[in-house]
Amino acid sequence: MVKNMNKALLSKPSGLVEQALKVNKQTTTEDALNIDYTATVGQPNCQNAKFSTQNVNVYYANNQAIHDVSLDIGAHEVIALIGPSGCGKSTYLRCLNRMNDTIDICRVEGQILLDQENIYHQKQDPVLLRARVGMVFQKPNPFPKSIYDNVAYGPRIHGLTSNKAELDELVEASLIKAGLFQEVKDRLQAPGTGLSGGQQQRLCIARTIAVQPEVILMDEPASALDPIATAKIEELINELKENFTIVIVTHSMQQAARVSQRTAYFHMGRLIEVGDTNQIFTNPAHELTEKYITGRFG
Numbered sequence: 001m002v003k004n005m006n007k008a009l010l011s012k013p014s015g016l017v018e019q020a021l022k023v024n025k026q027t028t029t030e031d032a033l034n035i036d037y038t039a040t041v042g043q044p045n046c047q048n049a050k051f052s053t054q055n056v057n058v059y060y061a062n063n064q065a066i067h068d069v070s071l072d073i074g075a076h077e078v079i080a081l082i083g084p085s086g087c088g089k090s091t092y093l094r095c096l097n098r099m100n101d102t103i104d105i106c107r108v109e110g111q112i113l114l115d116q117e118n119i120y121h122q123k124q125d126p127v128l129l130r131a132r133v134g135m136v137f138q139k140p141n142p143f144p145k146s147i148y149d150n151v152a153y154g155p156r157i158h159g160l161t162s163n164k165a166e167l168d169e170l171v172e173a174s175l176i177k178a179g180l181f182q183e184v185k186d187r188l189q190a191p192g193t194g195l196s197g198g199q200q201q202r203l204c205i206a207r208t209i210a211v212q213p214e215v216i217l218m219d220e221p222a223s224a225l226d227p228i229a230t231a232k233i234e235e236l237i238n239e240l241k242e243n244f245t246i247v248i249v250t251h252s253m254q255q256a257a258r259v260s261q262r263t264a265y266f267h268m269g270r271l272i273e274v275g276d277t278n279q280i281f282t283n284p285a286h287e288l289t290e291k292y293i294t295g296r297f298g
């Protein structure tokens with residue numbers, strides 16, 4: 001099914017998908033078009049929710065960036081968050097491991113449950129939360145340390161191993177899962193920053209995996225990479241979903257189609273539509289989703 005969908009996406013006239021990414025200077029406003037963009041279309045709930053987010057509103061000082069978003073994220077699914085630039089994808093993503101706490105003017109309202117527990121409860125330690133809900137950023141950001149120490153950093157801080165042999169094993173296992181071990185096994189003491197961009201990103205994924213998270217948040221993880229390195233990251237995402245729940249923000253609709261089982265379309269801070277990736281890309285129910293997917297904004 002996904003293959004067919006990919007074909008459909010990739011067979012669109014060239015430039016169409018790219019146009020959709022440029023959104024939306026000349027877009028006629030939704031109000032003028034009389035399009036309802038206040039209620040979510042589709043099925044935001046999951047039977048096996050890892051995260052359950054209810055009525056989430058996010059503000060940067062007086063500007064509201066997220067409006068009343070309710071969405072579940074199922075265990076062991078890859079869900080893609082897509083939408084025009086500035087629609088709030090990263091802001092919503094950062095709510096899931098409280099990375100927004102690091103932005104002084106940011107305020108999050110609503111309920112966000114991880115395994116049915118409120119991650120914004122005052123007793124929740126954000127550092128421990130971020131070990132459970134890891135994050136991979138757009139630009140690979142290895143520490144200025146050796147490849148080994150990059151991966152060993154988290155397990156050391158969290159006391160995950162009790163001796164050097166165990167730590168060695170965990171570092172190796174994490175590098176294997178991140179698809180990097182074969183390329184670096186003979187130079188584990190070399191600086192992580194000396195790797196290629198794609199290798200650095202896989203190192204960051206290994207570093208995230210090493211603390212044994214349950215969820216991995218990825219904010220445009222391949223946007224700084226060339227097509228070959230991107231393909232490796234996408235293959236990796238497919239493998240990682242066996243063990244982790246993955247939420248990925250991407251500007252590439254092809255990438256969303258290739259890696260995710262569900263897709264959520266955001267527009268102006270609102271969750272417009274969510275559904276099976278196949279349905280979103282081949283038969284979107286909301287007019288705004290359709291306009292975005294087909295590049296017909298404006």
Ligand SMILES: Nc1ncnc2c1ncn2[C@@H]1O[C@H](COP(=O)(O)OP(=O)(O)OP(=O)(O)O)[C@@H](O)[C@H]1O
Pocket residue numbers: 060065083084085086087088089090091092103
């Ligand atoms: N640190 C911040 N301080 C103030 N406003 C912010 C901050 N981060 C984001 N915003 C605002 O919140 C809104 C949503 O931004 P966000 O980065 O979440 O969107 P996005 O969909 O991820 O965009 P892009 O695809 O361009 O990365 C935008 O209006 C943006 O200007």
